[in-house]
Amino acid sequence: MKKTTRTVLVGGIPIGGGAPVTVQSMTNTDTRDVEATVGQILRLEKAGCQIVRASVYDAQCAEAIGPIRKRIHIPLVADIHFDHRLAIAAVENGVDKLRINPGNIGSAAKVRELVAAAKDHGVPVRIGVNGGSLQKELLRRYGGPTPGALVESALSHVVLLEREGFYDTVISIKSSSVATTVKANRLLSEKVDYPLHLGVTEAGAGTEAVVKAAAGLGALLLSGIGDTVRVSITGDPVAEPETAIGILRAIGLRKGGVEIISCPTCGRCKVDLASIVEEVKQSLPDTDASLKLAVMGCVVNGPGEAREAELGIAFAPGGCMVFQKGELLASFTDWEEGKRRLVAEAQDLLARKEGGAVS
8 A cells, every 4th residue: 555645746746645656857968058958858748757857056057947947848846956046046947846955055044045945936845865975974874875874864854944844845765776775765654754756876777777767666666655756767868757657557556558468489489579569569659548458479378368458469370369358359360460450459449548439
């Protein structure tokens, strides 16, 4: 069962309080380059990003918040370190949320000034604690960026905001270690009711990053912990929301889209299943309608999986069988003909679902 946390509104999007898990990402453009940053954010929106973050590291970045915010359609978060004045400027220029580490913003007076600006403009704050930037005293005392050290750091930062009467807070604890990330967030979840932002940071590139994210986020979300997620992947950030949505769908927290079930293949498979799966995938539209589609390479598990899916095809040396909702729809001696029938049926079913004819 998902833990119920308090609700924090980010530009009208709820985080926590029983709301669906939201998907975030971060730009890697120069924030001062408004055109490049807006262009990347629009691509992220199309990929399913619901909240986007940008680095604000000088006054020009803070000034760019206004024109960027006017041209995008999702809430914008300013990522700020060391200079409370940049956070205040970002708030005044219309940012929807701040990501800060109160411990490196400066004196209590500077934190108080920042909190006052956030309160005046209704801007929430995410306290972000990373294993790579933990306080030296905690590293010494704990012997490294352990789960306990990360949690103590986060809680000490929470206190700085609570002393100023500020509770519109989201917390994140991230490490490049999946095990540390999971243990730290489980420990933190026991101690606070603030919504938690999940992620495995510095996860790397490509398959390694996807595996780490799936392992870490999946473990936490399946145990009811986590309200918003950001997958960290080196390179084009568009891969981040796509991967996050895939993880949420895989564990049943996100509906919609086409889910293709296909076998890893073995010597019994006599078709090029990988290329068939890709061809089927490319033939279907991007959609919010849900469709579970099975593309199976042999008769061992193929017919069973195809029957369990809404639509499915099972290939065999002598042809193939197309199933719909557990029933045999048609048999073909020609693989290509069977594939075309599957795609046509899938396109028709999705069109009817999108039109409300099928629930």
